Amino acid sequence: MEENEYVVSIEELHARKAVKRVESQAIGPSHDQNKKKAAVDSLKEKLKTLLEQRDNSTTTPQQPKIQRVVPMLRYKENFEKHYEPRAVSIGPIHHGKSRLQIAEKYKPKLVRKFIQDNRTDGEVLCMKVLEDIKELRNCYEEEVTESYDDESLAWIFFLDGCSTLQFIHSFKMGGELKQYFNIKNDQIAFAQQDLFLLENQLPYRLLKLLMNSTGSNCDEYKKSIKLFIGSTSTAPEKLRHKIIPDMDGKPEPAHLLDLLQSALLSQPRETTHDDDDKKEENYRRQSFRNIQELKEAGIQFKPSSSCSLRDIDFNSLCFAGFLKLPPLTVDDSTEPLLLNLIAYEMCPDNSQTDYGVTSYVCFLDELIDSAEDVKHLRSANILQNSLGSDAEVAKLFNDIGTDLVPHPEAYMKVKDRIQKHYENRWMTWMAEAYYKHFSTPWTILAFIAALIALALSSVQTWMAVSSWRSARPCDELCKNFTMHRKP
Structure with a gap:
C-alpha cells in the first residue's frame, strides 16, 4: 500500500x-x-x-593634465626610446626607476646651488610647495599620483622643481654644468631631451611658485627658460633667437612641453589670398605626391621668414610657383621631440588643441617620399640634415607620419593653390622646358651663345642685302650712261 x-x-x-x-x-x-x-x-x-x-565640462574648460602617453601610441616600435627618460626622471611618473638613479646624485647639488644663489630658506620653500600640494596634485591625472601621500609628493616636487630650474639656468651660463657640477656633455644632452618628454613634466604652476621665491632673480630664470626652449626647438641654430615663448600669457602654460609647442606655433598662420573665401567643398582634390613632382611642375622651394611651423605659403608667378616652408634642423633629438609634441596634442583632455604639430608633420610626410626629396629641401636651405643620410631623414618623417590624423583644415588653402598650379598644363610644359634646357649654367651659356650667333648671322645677312640693294642703282646708272654714249 x-x-x-x-x-x-x-x-x-x-x-x-x-x-x-x-x-x-x-x-x-x-x-x-x-x-x-x-x-x-x-x-x-x-x-x-x-x-x-x-554641462560642467563645457562651461568650465580645464587645462590638460600631465598624464601618460595615450595607449594608441604605446604600441609603436622603440616606445621607450622616444617617450621615456634615459637620463633623469622629473615628476612622479618615472620616479624611483633604477636605471635613472645616476642622475639622482646631481639633484641635491643643484638644489643647494639654487637655494644659495637666491638666499632662500629651503625649509620655508618646501613648506610652500606642501601648502599648494592639492592644486599641484590636480595638475596630474589621478592614477599618476594616487600612490603618493602629500608629503612624499611635495618632496618630489621641491627636489625636481629646484634642480630643474638650476639646471636650465646653469645651461644658459655655458660650462657651469660641467665645471661646477661635473656633469658630462652626453648627460647634459640626454637630460635636455628628457625635460621635454610628456611623461616627464612638472606643472608650470610649480616652476612659477619657485621662481617667485627668488625675488629679483625671477626675471633671470624666466630668461633662462626662454633661451633653453629656443635651443631645444627644431629651428636652425642661427634662427633660434626667433623662438620666443610667452611665459606670462593667458591661459598659463601647463608645463615646459606646452611652452615649447606654443612657441613653435605662435607666429601667423597661412598668408591670406584673394581666394581664401572659398568654401571647403570647392577645394581641389590633391593629386601631387612629393617634392619631385612639384619641382617638375615648376614649383621652387624657399625658406619662410620665420621659424613657426604655421608659416607655410604658396605663390604662383608666370610659369613658376614658390612654396615657402619654415627652416628645420633634423638631428637625433628631432624624432622624440616631435613625437612627444604629437602625444601631447593627442591627450584626451586637450580639447583646445588644433593639432598644429601633427598637421605640420603630416604635410611634410606628404611632400617627402625619398632621399631625393630631402636633397631638394637641403638645396633650398629649408632643411639642415644633422642626422645622417637623406634616406634616414625621409624614413624619419614617413615613420612619424604613420597613423596620424591632421586637422582637416590645416594648410587647405596652400594645398589648393599648389594643386591649381599643378593642374595648369601650360605652366607644367614651360617648367619642363626650363628645367630640361636651362637646368645648369652651361646650358644657359650655350643658349645665350646660340642667340648671339643667330643675331650675328641675322645682322650679317641684313648688311649683305642692304649693300646689294645700295650697289644695284649704281650699276644701272653706269649701264644707262654707257648706252647713251654709243653712236
Missing part, C-alpha cells in the same frame, strides 16, 4: 500543471513590470548624471 501512495493519475497531474500555470499567469506580469520600472529609473538616473558631467 505504501508504494500506491506515490501513484498519481494523469488527470491529477494535468490539474496540478494547470494550477501552476494559472498561478504564474497571475504573478508574472506584475513582477516583470516592477523589473522594467526599476531598469527605467536606473537609466534615468545615469542619464541625469551624464548630462550634469557634460
Whole structure:
C-alpha cells in the first residue's frame, strides 16, 4: 500500500500543471513590470548624471593634465626610446626607476646651488610647495599620483622643481654644468631631451611658485627658460633667437612641453589670398605626391621668414610657383621631440588643441617620399640634415607620419593653390622646358651663345642685302650712261 501512495493519475497531474500555470499567469506580469520600472529609473538616473558631467565640462574648460602617453601610441616600435627618460626622471611618473638613479646624485647639488644663489630658506620653500600640494596634485591625472601621500609628493616636487630650474639656468651660463657640477656633455644632452618628454613634466604652476621665491632673480630664470626652449626647438641654430615663448600669457602654460609647442606655433598662420573665401567643398582634390613632382611642375622651394611651423605659403608667378616652408634642423633629438609634441596634442583632455604639430608633420610626410626629396629641401636651405643620410631623414618623417590624423583644415588653402598650379598644363610644359634646357649654367651659356650667333648671322645677312640693294642703282646708272654714249 505504501508504494500506491506515490501513484498519481494523469488527470491529477494535468490539474496540478494547470494550477501552476494559472498561478504564474497571475504573478508574472506584475513582477516583470516592477523589473522594467526599476531598469527605467536606473537609466534615468545615469542619464541625469551624464548630462550634469557634460554641462560642467563645457562651461568650465580645464587645462590638460600631465598624464601618460595615450595607449594608441604605446604600441609603436622603440616606445621607450622616444617617450621615456634615459637620463633623469622629473615628476612622479618615472620616479624611483633604477636605471635613472645616476642622475639622482646631481639633484641635491643643484638644489643647494639654487637655494644659495637666491638666499632662500629651503625649509620655508618646501613648506610652500606642501601648502599648494592639492592644486599641484590636480595638475596630474589621478592614477599618476594616487600612490603618493602629500608629503612624499611635495618632496618630489621641491627636489625636481629646484634642480630643474638650476639646471636650465646653469645651461644658459655655458660650462657651469660641467665645471661646477661635473656633469658630462652626453648627460647634459640626454637630460635636455628628457625635460621635454610628456611623461616627464612638472606643472608650470610649480616652476612659477619657485621662481617667485627668488625675488629679483625671477626675471633671470624666466630668461633662462626662454633661451633653453629656443635651443631645444627644431629651428636652425642661427634662427633660434626667433623662438620666443610667452611665459606670462593667458591661459598659463601647463608645463615646459606646452611652452615649447606654443612657441613653435605662435607666429601667423597661412598668408591670406584673394581666394581664401572659398568654401571647403570647392577645394581641389590633391593629386601631387612629393617634392619631385612639384619641382617638375615648376614649383621652387624657399625658406619662410620665420621659424613657426604655421608659416607655410604658396605663390604662383608666370610659369613658376614658390612654396615657402619654415627652416628645420633634423638631428637625433628631432624624432622624440616631435613625437612627444604629437602625444601631447593627442591627450584626451586637450580639447583646445588644433593639432598644429601633427598637421605640420603630416604635410611634410606628404611632400617627402625619398632621399631625393630631402636633397631638394637641403638645396633650398629649408632643411639642415644633422642626422645622417637623406634616406634616414625621409624614413624619419614617413615613420612619424604613420597613423596620424591632421586637422582637416590645416594648410587647405596652400594645398589648393599648389594643386591649381599643378593642374595648369601650360605652366607644367614651360617648367619642363626650363628645367630640361636651362637646368645648369652651361646650358644657359650655350643658349645665350646660340642667340648671339643667330643675331650675328641675322645682322650679317641684313648688311649683305642692304649693300646689294645700295650697289644695284649704281650699276644701272653706269649701264644707262654707257648706252647713251654709243653712236
